Amino acid sequence: MSKLKRTLALLATLAVTSTAFVACGDKKEDSAPDSNNNSVADNNSVADDGNADDGAADDDAANDDAADDGAADDDAADDGDADAPAASGGDISLPDTDDVLTIVCWTDSDLSNMFDIYTPVQASEVKYQNCGGNGTEASTQYANYLNSGDDVDLFVAEAGWILNYINDDTMSAPLSDLGISTADYADAYQYTVEIGTDNNGVLKGASWQAAAGGWAYNADLAKEYLGVETEEDMQAKVSSWDNFKATAEELKTATDGAVTMTVSLGGLWQAYSTALNAAWVDGTAINTSIAADFTAMAKEYADNGYVDPSVEQWSTEWENYGKDGKTLGYFFSTWCLGEGAQLDTNCGTAGNWRIIQGPQEYFWGGSWLCVSPNCNTATEAANFIRTFTCNADTMEEYALYSGDFANNKVAMNKIIADGSNSNSSLGGQDQFAILADVAEGIKMSDSISKYDQNLKDTFLTTLKENIKEDTDAIVEKFKAQALADNTDLS
Amino acid sequence: MASAAQSRIKSISYAKYGYMFIAPFFLVYCFFQIWPLIYTFILSFKGNQSNNEAFVGLDNYTTILFGQGMAAGAEATRQEFLQALGNTFILWFGNFIPQILLSLLLAVWFTDAKVKLPGKGFFKIVMYMPNIITAASVAALYVSLFGDSEYYFVNSLIANMGGDPVKFVTDPTISKGMVMFIQTWLWFGNTMIMLMSGIMGISPSLFEAADIDGANSTQQFFTITLPLLQPIMVYTLVTSMIGGLQMFDLPYLYHNGSNFSKNLETVAVYIYYNFNKGTVEQANYGYAGAASIIIFAITAVLGSITFYMNRDKDEIAKKKQRKRAEKQQKAKMKQGGGLTI
Numbered sequence: 042m043s044k045l046k047r048t049l050a051l052l053a054t055l056a057v058t059s060t061a062f063v064a065c066g067d068k069k070e071d072s073a074p075d076s077n078n079n080s081v082a083d084n085n086s087v088a089d090d091g092n093a094d095d096g097a098a099d100d101d102a103a104n105d106d107a108a109d110d111g112a113a114d115d116d117a118a119d120d121g122d123a124d125a126p127a128a129s130g131g132d133i134s135l136p137d138t139d140d141v142l143t144i145v146c147w148t149d150s151d152l153s154n155m156f157d158i159y160t161p162v163q164a165s166e167v168k169y170q171n172c173g174g175n176g177t178e179a180s181t182q183y184a185n186y187l188n189s190g191d192d193v194d195l196f197v198a199e200a201g202w203i204l205n206y207i208n209d210d211t212m213s214a215p216l217s218d219l220g221i222s223t224a225d226y227a228d229a230y231q232y233t234v235e236i237g238t239d240n241n242g243v244l245k246g247a248s249w250q251a252a253a254g255g256w257a258y259n260a261d262l263a264k265e266y267l268g269v270e271t272e273e274d275m276q277a278k279v280s281s282w283d284n285f286k287a288t289a290e291e292l293k294t295a296t297d298g299a300v301t302m303t304v305s306l307g308g309l310w311q312a313y314s315t316a317l318n319a320a321w322v323d324g325t326a327i328n329t330s331i332a333a334d335f336t337a338m339a340k341e342y343a344d345n346g347y348v349d350p351s352v353e354q355w356s357t358e359w360e361n362y363g364k365d366g367k368t369l370g371y372f373f374s375t376w377c378l379g380e381g382a383q384l385d386t387n388c389g390t391a392g393n394w395r396i397i398q399g400p401q402e403y404f405w406g407g408s409w410l411c412v413s414p415n416c417n418t419a420t421e422a423a424n425f426i427r428t429f430t431c432n433a434d435t436m437e438e439y440a441l442y443s444g445d446f447a448n449n450k451v452a453m454n455k456i457i458a459d460g461s462n463s464n465s466s467l468g469g470q471d472q473f474a475i476l477a478d479v480a481e482g483i484k485m486s487d488s489i490s491k492y493d494q495n496l497k498d499t500f501l502t503t504l505k506e507n508i509k510e511d512t513d514a515i516v517e518k519f520k521a522q523a524l525a526d527n528t529d530l531s
Numbered sequence: 532m533a534s535a536a537q538s539r540i541k542s543i544s545y546a547k548y549g550y551m552f553i554a555p556f557f558l559v560y561c562f563f564q565i566w567p568l569i570y571t572f573i574l575s576f577k578g579n580q581s582n583n584e585a586f587v588g589l590d591n592y593t594t595i596l597f598g599q600g601m602a603a604g605a606e607a608t609r610q611e612f613l614q615a616l617g618n619t620f621i622l623w624f625g626n627f628i629p630q631i632l633l634s635l636l637l638a639v640w641f642t643d644a645k646v647k648l649p650g651k652g653f654f655k656i657v658m659y660m661p662n663i664i665t666a667a668s669v670a671a672l673y674v675s676l677f678g679d680s681e682y683y684f685v686n687s688l689i690a691n692m693g694g695d696p697v698k699f700v701t702d703p704t705i706s707k708g709m710v711m712f713i714q715t716w717l718w719f720g721n722t723m724i725m726l727m728s729g730i731m732g733i734s735p736s737l738f739e740a741a742d743i744d745g746a747n748s749t750q751q752f753f754t755i756t757l758p759l760l761q762p763i764m765v766y767t768l769v770t771s772m773i774g775g776l777q778m779f780d781l782p783y784l785y786h787n788g789s790n791f792s793k794n795l796e797t798v799a800v801y802i803y804y805n806f807n808k809g810t811v812e813q814a815n816y817g818y819a820g821a822a823s824i825i826i827f828a829i830t831a832v833l834g835s836i837t838f839y840m841n842r843d844k845d846e847i848a849k850k851k852q853r854k855r856a857e858k859q860q861k862a863k864m865k866q867g868g869g870l871t872i
Contacts, residue, residue: 050548058555177789181807205813351679351701353788358680495808502790506701524604525611526808528579528815531603 133220135412135419142167142421144410145186145196147179150381151408152197154443155249155429162428162435165421176406180205180494187212187413194416195425198246200236200407201494207237207245207411208491214414215243219423225431228450235485237409246409247430249439250375251448253480254312255472256303256399257377257384258370259363259392266295266369272470276397282313285400289347292369300369302347304362306339307354308372310501313338315403315483321497322490325531327523329516332500336512343508350508355383363388374405378464378472379444385466396472402482446476453477492527499523575820581812591821612822615801618707622782622797623775625711630719631767637719638726639752644738659720666717670784673713674700679787700787703794710781710795722767729763730756765841769834776830779803798826 142165146152152169159167170193172186173179180202187193188211196213198206206212216222216237223244226234230251237246256279263269267288269278279285289302303309317331343350352359362368364387373396377383384394410426428435430448437452439445441462447453456462456473463469503519510518524530575592578585579602587601594600598609640646641655648654661669677683677699681690689697699709733755741751779799786792791800806819 047548050551054551054555057552058558175789184811209812351698356787358678358682361682491813495813498790502793506793521604521607522611524602525607526604526805526815527813528602528604528818529581 133419133423134218135214135416135422137417137419139192139194139417140165141192142418142425143192143194144169144425145172145183145193145413146408147171147173147175147197151250151376151443151445154445155439158435158439158442159425159428162424163421164424165418167421167425176201177498184212187415190415192415192417193413194418194422195410195412197408198411200252200404200409201497202491203236203246203409203411204239204489204491204493207239211414213245214412214416215245216247216412216426217244219412219416219419219426221247221423221426221431225427228433228452229430229448230450230480230483232404232483232485233407233409233448236407236489246411247426248407248409248448249429249436250407250445251476251480251483252374252376252404252407253446253476253483254372254374254399254403254405255396255475255479256312256370257373257389257394257396257467259366259368259389260395260468261392262300262366262369266292266300272395272397275395276399279397279400282316282400286342286347289342290345293346298346300367301349301362302342302369303371304349304359304368305352305354306343306348306350306505307501309339309342309348310335311374311405312372312399312401312403314497316401318484320490321493322530325529327496327520327530329520332504332519333512333516335500336504336515339504340508340512350505360387364391366391372399372403372405375444375446375472375476376406378467380465382444389466394467395470396467396475398475398479402479404480404483440473444472446473446480450477450481453480492530495526496523499526571820571823573820574816575824577817577820579815579817583811583814583816587817591817592825595818595821595825608818611796612798612801612818615796615798615822618782618795619776619778619797619799621707622710622714622778622795623772625707626714626718627768627771627775629711630715630722630771631764633715633719634722634726637723638730639756641723642727642730643748644735645748655720655724658723661717662721664717666780667784669713669717670781673709674785674787677709700785701792701794706785706792706794710785713781713785714778718771722771725767726760726763729760732763733759761841765837769837772833772837773830776826776833798822802826 142163144152144167146169149169149171156167156169170186170191173182176199180199183196183198183206187196187206196206221244223234223238226244226247229248230253233248233251234244237244237248239245258275260269260275263275267275267278269275277284278288285302292300292302313335314331317334319328319331321328321331339348339350342348349362352362360383363371371377371383371388373384377388378396379385383389410430412422412426416422429439430436433449433451433455436447436449437455440447440452440456444462444464453473454477457471457477460471462471462473464472499522500519503522504515507515507518576586576588577583578587578590590600594602594605594608595612596609598606600608602608637658640648641651675683677685679686679696679698679700681687681696685699686696689695697705699705737755737759738751741755746754777799778797782795782797783791783800783803785795791804796804802819802822805815805822808814
């Protein structure tokens with residue numbers, strides 16, 4: 042009897058002990074499928090394993106290049122036997138032990154479009170795992186996720202903070218480990234390759250989009266107050282920053298200040314900062330010249346009512362400016378123009394909108410696919426990256442399907458030449474034709490650093506909160522805060 | 532035989548099963564509570580950002596408290612921390628004082644036998660209700676009601692009446708006032724219930740006697756209720772102080788856009804921000820650790836002072852008297868004993 046009691050006590054103790062640690066997590070793959078937010082992609086069920094490359098060849102026989110064929114090969118260890126991967130440019134050195142390709146991201150909106158296109162060519166199950174609610178959150182939460190040991194093959198990183206991850210070998214592996222080299226990106230827009238390259242010149246990130254930006258404006262308001270009929274005339278009126286300011290003044294006079302030129306400092310900053318083309322950090326010293334330059338401009342725009350400095354970028358208020366016809370235009374990147382994006386759903390619902398290049402060639406954000414060092418679905422991962430970052434045919438399909446500006450000159454030039462794209466929220470205008478020139482013209486600043494994102498955020502917050510003070514005081518405040526945040530800098 | 536069995540029964544100790552049952556808790560506690568606490572101390576002596584492995588002694592403390600350290604932004608760090616500390620105290624005082632006054636008033640009304648308020652239960656529930664809503668929902672609620680522009684409810688009313696929009700969220704002073712108000716609104720029900728239980732613990736015969744003697748309710752309040760409520764008041768003060776110094780959720784959540792508001796940055800927000808900004812190479816673990824230890828020290832000191840000030844003086848005086856009497860007794864005994872023997 043007492044033995045029974047003792048055994049029961051022991052069992053209970055063990056049970057309590059083991060359940061106490063249940064939240065500690067483990068390295069099993071099944072913890073990923075159990076997590077939330079990945080159900081949508083799961084219906085991209087496993088394609089018939091053995092016939093995967095046949096299926097791909099049938100569907101895309103005309104447009105599949107050798108690389109794609111090879112990568113779509115079945116996922117049995119093909120390092121040795123198949124000659125197709127060798128033909129695709131490099132050997133895959135990462136393992137191929139798992140049959141689920143997991144992509145970590147913060148929003149599935151791009152990926153779900155990709156999955157729709159990818160389904161016919163995939164050989165194994167592909168799913169995504171959300172980590173963080175937006176890009177900023179993801180930048181901090183990825184580090185924990187990637188270290189947690191949960192299954193991750195590829196992850197999506199944003200322009201502002203990709204350097205933190207690609208310059209850390211414990212977080213990311215070179216694309217050459219998947220047999221992909223810089224040579225595969227001859228048709229890509231050059232700046233995307235530069236950002237995807239780490240400090241040692243190793244290619245670690247590949248982007249499927251070139252996030253070129255333009256200036257979208259309400260053509261009805263332009264006609265009413267500025268007498269502008271065509272996009273060309275409008276472009277002439279905002280072709281430089283001087284012209285932009287002059288037009289803003291003209292608009293202010295015509296409307297008695299009721300309509301602003303653009304809405305927020307955030308958009309203005311994004312376009313203007315590209316022109317400054319200076320590094321934020323020089324060695325370990327913070328370069329405040331960018332901040333001083335933009336602060337002077339922002340104060341002038343705010344004082345004259347060309348923008349509303351209190352409006353938070355992307356807020357409801359920001360959207361309402363466009364909806365209520367209180368602003369002439371927005372600085373919009375390619376991903377603001379697609380179906381279901383800002384222009385379509387909120388900002389551009391009233392009036393007749395058009396896009397032009399605006400005063401400045403700039404890019405805004407953009408996402409890169411990076412490889413985790415723990416990638417264990419190498420063949421499928423390589424195939425996925427090639428499909429959306431190297432293959433002109435699938436990238437064209439993706440651009441037309443999603444409205445996103447694909448990072449491939451051949452694909453985009455073909456779409457523009459064919460005239461196959463028309464954007465309903467821009468009155469049937471082909472935004473790609475406008476943005477293609479922008480994308481070609483984007484030049485990367487010489488030195489970008491891993492502190493940039495934090496410095497930019499700090500600067501814009503400081504600027505917004507202190508816009509009434511004079512330029513020197515704002516710059517001084519920004520520098521103090523930046524130094525307090527970053528002990529590495531001086 | 533019997534004796535052998537008896538001795539065996541005696542030798543069975545059930546204590547070890549008890550230990551076995553509580554062992555899991557202590558294992559988990561050590562692992563997830565004690566060790567992180569110790570590790571916070573260790574971190575506070577280590578560097579920040581890319582220097583986070585190195586032992587830097589008291590550098591983080593001197594930087595945060597005196598603006599003297601090896602980082603170029605030492606002075607700015609000190610100012611930021613002091614600002615956060617100042618905000619913490621302002622926000623705590625600003626919600627504790629109205630909260631305790633309001634709760635006390637309501638508690639007295641609800642417990643007063645003469646007032647006979649109808650629907651007491653209903654009011655108690657309604658007033659306690661805000662406390663069960665999560666701070667995240669509350670912040671979302673208030674931000675969407677009190678947003679800065681005329682697109683939000685309160686400002687649209689103001690605009691309709693011809694006023695300019697009030698910056699409820701971004702103005703440094705008004706936003707602090709809003710957070711104080713929300714905190715008061717959230718917590719006065721809880722404090723009220725606590726004080727009511729304290730008042731109901733006071734013997735009714737005291738109030739009856741006072742009534743018969745002709746004391747009015749103000750006199751009763753100041754001479755009976757308040758003095759006898761002191762232990763509960765001290766408890767409320769201490770818990771509120773600990774909670775107030777660690778105030779995080781509303782100051783962190785009450786903002787527009789994606790960044791928390793610097794005007795509302797409390798020490799807890801400062802710690803979280805420095806700990807959690809980006810990858811390991813970007814975070815300031817040292818500052819976060821040092822700030823945690825400093826706020827811990829402040830809490831400990833303030834807590835001790837509160838207890839010291841509110842200790843039962845009569846009891847202590849009595850104790851002293853008793854001791855003195857004992858001593859005298861002993862001395863007498865010795866003396867007397869010496870004499871008699």
